[in-house]
Amino acid sequence: MRVGIHSTTTTACGIADYTRDLVAGLTDLADVRLVPVREPCRNPVRMLPVARALSLADVAHVQHNYGFWGRGSLSYRLAFETLMRALTVPAVVTAHSVRPVGVDRARPWHRQGLAALLGLDTFIDRTTFALADRVIVHSRAHRSRLVERGIPEDRVVEVMPGAPRLPGVPAGAVEQFRAAWGLGGRIVLALFGFIQPNKGCELAVDALQHLPKEFVLMLVGGVRTEAEAWYGAQLRERIERAGVDDRVRITGFLARSELAAALAAADVCVLPYGADDNVSYSARLCLAAEKALLASPLGGFAELCERFGCVELFTSTRPEAIATLVHEVVRDESRRAALVDGARRYCRERAWSRVAAETAAVYRSALERR
Numbered sequence: 001m002r003v004g005i006h007s008t009t010t011t012a013c014g015i016a017d018y019t020r021d022l023v024a025g026l027t028d029l030a031d032v033r034l035v036p037v038r039e040p041c042r043n044p045v046r047m048l049p050v051a052r053a054l055s056l057a058d059v060a061h062v063q064h065n066y067g068f069w070g071r072g073s074l075s076y077r078l079a080f081e082t083l084m085r086a087l088t089v090p091a092v093v094t095a096h097s098v099r100p101v102g103v104d105r106a107r108p109w110h111r112q113g114l115a116a117l118l119g120l121d122t123f124i125d126r127t128t129f130a131l132a133d134r135v136i137v138h139s140r141a142h143r144s145r146l147v148e149r150g151i152p153e154d155r156v157v158e159v160m161p162g163a164p165r166l167p168g169v170p171a172g173a174v175e176q177f178r179a180a181w182g183l184g185g186r187i188v189l190a191l192f193g194f195i196q197p198n199k200g201c202e203l204a205v206d207a208l209q210h211l212p213k214e215f216v217l218m219l220v221g222g223v224r225t226e227a228e229a230w231y232g233a234q235l236r237e238r239i240e241r242a243g244v245d246d247r248v249r250i251t252g253f254l255a256r257s258e259l260a261a262a263l264a265a266a267d268v269c270v271l272p273y274g275a276d277d278n279v280s281y282s283a284r285l286c287l288a289a290e291k292a293l294l295a296s297p298l299g300g301f302a303e304l305c306e307r308f309g310c311v312e313l314f315t316s317t318r319p320e321a322i323a324t325l326v327h328e329v330v331r332d333e334s335r336r337a338a339l340v341d342g343a344r345r346y347c348r349e350r351a352w353s354r355v356a357a358e359t360a361a362v363y364r365s366a367l368e369r370r
Helices: 014-025 044-054 073-086 109-118 120-130 140-148 173-180 201-208 226-241 256-264 281-288 299-308 319-331 333-349 352-369
Strands: 002-007 031-036 059-064 091-095 134-137 156-158 187-192 215-220 248-250 268-271 293-295 311-313
Touching: 002 014, 002 044, 014 031, 014 059, 014 281, 014 352, 031 044, 044 059, 044 073, 059 352, 073 120, 091 120, 091 352, 134 140, 134 352, 140 156, 140 299, 173 256, 187 201, 187 256, 187 281, 201 215, 201 226, 201 319, 215 256, 256 281, 268 281, 268 319, 281 293, 281 299, 281 333, 293 319, 299 311, 299 333, 311 333, 319 333
Parallel strands: 002 031, 002 059, 059 091, 091 134, 134 156, 187 215, 187 268, 215 248, 268 293, 293 311
Antiparallel strands: none
């Protein structure tokens, strides 16, 4: 079976990481050709050669993220619809994010009527996925969300992401990392991922103020694009105003070879996200590092908690409550051990060989539909 996969291939991208792990897992199951995403696409005509390249395979697999195709609702629709309708083979779309209906749709009043006339919101929420023969989602919550919008149940398949592969950490590397970042013997809370709105960075900074001074917050990552640099600057200002700049470390983007030591240096990982539109590949990397993970009570994290026992959920968005839970888990060795056991279980049961086999089964079902 020949598969054309359309995805980002850059180093600093969670979807690119996901695709690399998937392609490695598919080695013995399919002949894969990668067709890179050149984001953002503002000219829909550029999608025609992409569709031709993907159509050389038996199945086209599109890794979907709204930002890959344009910067607004209309440019997104033109580019993505051109791509999907130009494909001549069965199409599988992996929905890396499934946004709640109506999110981020604030528009000037004069654009509201045009958006309604062109059906842009309907396209974003439903038609995007209706164009595919099969849709892969990463959580039960996202599957339910699409089915409620009218996508047939048999076309939406949940395939929970695999546990990413982290390289082994050489002896002494953790101590070297801690020394290089001035961590010493302090307790390290790691928030891993791109520094973006809705990742809960501000909430983590606020919670830090309610923890003893031996606690340090390490933001393992940086802003993803120059267009988001404003947010990084705003966060640094908040850290300074809070008076905790000596207790916060921002590493910037780390390659996976460096990431293993950074996560190994953490005592606990925290992901206080504010939005439930994706299941977080960052969380998977924290679990692959076998770290105790605390996260917001959102759908994807709640499922990890329910099915694997590898996450404890925050019960409040108040900084004081988050600090209390962090303090309790750090001080309770048996609680941390239970979370680490859950992380190991997740890594065993969601190995990429299994994820790739489940994905290949989706390819076959898409072929049968045609």
